Amino acid sequence: MVVYSFYIFDRHTECIYSKSWLPPAHSGAANGTTTTAKSAADDAKLIFGTVFSLRNMVRKLGGDDDAFVSYRTAHYKLHYYETASNLRLVMLTDTATLSMRNVLHQIYINLWVEYVVKNPLSPVEHKGGAGVRNELFELGLDQFIRGLM
Amino acid sequence: MSYYFAIIGTQDNPLFEYEFGTSKQGGDGQARFNEQARHLNQFILHSSLDIVEEVQWTNGQLYLKVIDRFFTNYISCFMTGGNVKFLLLHQPTATAGGASSSRNSTSVGANPTSPQTEEAIKNFFTEVYENYVKAIMSPFYKVNMEIRSPVFRQRVAAAGRKYL
């Protein structure tokens, strides 16, 4: 199993955290850092647009409870998890991976709530990712994902 | 038997006072202090604070029993851990009338230094102490502030009726 990347979107549809486990050469090639950052932001926007539309479509077809869980292409599989407070977690893995719903749920419970929400100094709204990039969260996430691979 | 109960703060400032009479042996719970001497109660009680300071280190007990006496006025003392003093002045009813002299001498009140009286006063203090702790746990109470809570006053009155 290989995890490619991971994104968190808040209830204001902003991407407040993203992380890639791909080797740098794979994603950015010879581009400068500014273009990489820009393309990463564009990636996040595209991903959100995709999952948001798919989720709305799935709800329209299957009712409110029918959650959109994942989709798969020839090259990757995208896993989606949404909390009742409209926090959206997205993970991209290789195609052979089974459902990561539980993994995303664990990330929410054990890392997000424990290290980000319960940090009294972190803001409630994470504009521009403020408060999310704390050491405990990043370290915990990295270890957790590497433990899976 | 008439009682005058006062709580004295750490700065020797009064926090609470309450006057009552015995409810045992058909007592009506009314204080029967001599009208002329009644205003002296506060003086007598506060003058015993010096004695409290002397005896408070002699044993590790909170209840110091009768510590002072002024004619027929007996002062019992109870110290809280926070150095707040509960003082109770008890005065046996003057033995002029035939009714009071016929009382059993071992009953609470008739003999201010008997073990029964000591025990009764101890129970009274313990109950007041419990309620005192609850009263000062109120967030709006500050240290050494007068206790104005009507609930506390009622509970002191109830403890008085129950034990004295």
Added chain:
Amino acid sequence: MASSKASRLGEEVWKTRMDKVNAELVVLTYGTIVAQLCKDFDSDYVEVNKQLDKMGYNIGLRLIEDYLAKSNTVRRCSNFRETAEMIAKVGFKIFLNITPTITNWTSDGKQFSLVFDENPFADFVELPDDGRAQDELWYSNILCGVLRGALEMVQMQVEAHFISDVLRGNDTTEMRISLIRYIDDELPPEDD
């Protein structure tokens, strides 16, 4: 049916997943906050109520995430009645170990009351006897803010206020909660 399910869930989460803290510590901490606010605002109790509500709101915004994580909630409540059940039997149970009674529904199902038989914040408390606190201060007003903040995060705009309090000499402690509207999902900004 749904009601007993909520009770069971609340009971289970409270027993197995919640960290416990000494009740008197909570009582004294909260009491100190209220007393300090009264002092800071010169016994302007209307303002104190407001500040408590605001504090609660900020707590609620975070507390809801803990609630969702601990209760393993994945599904939204299907109606406001279910929400009320979850608030009383899961929310209050797991955080304060009390279960307020839900009563006085309006016929449109948008307003209800929570009646608190016990209030862990109010142990030992006696309101200041300045003649105004009894009429103006809502001692536990932080709870209104918590509910408002928590429900806003799960897309319900509500209004909550106390209408009676045993501390004031009323027979019961009762909070009124009204649903104003469901908040729509936010849409991504248009790309230029």
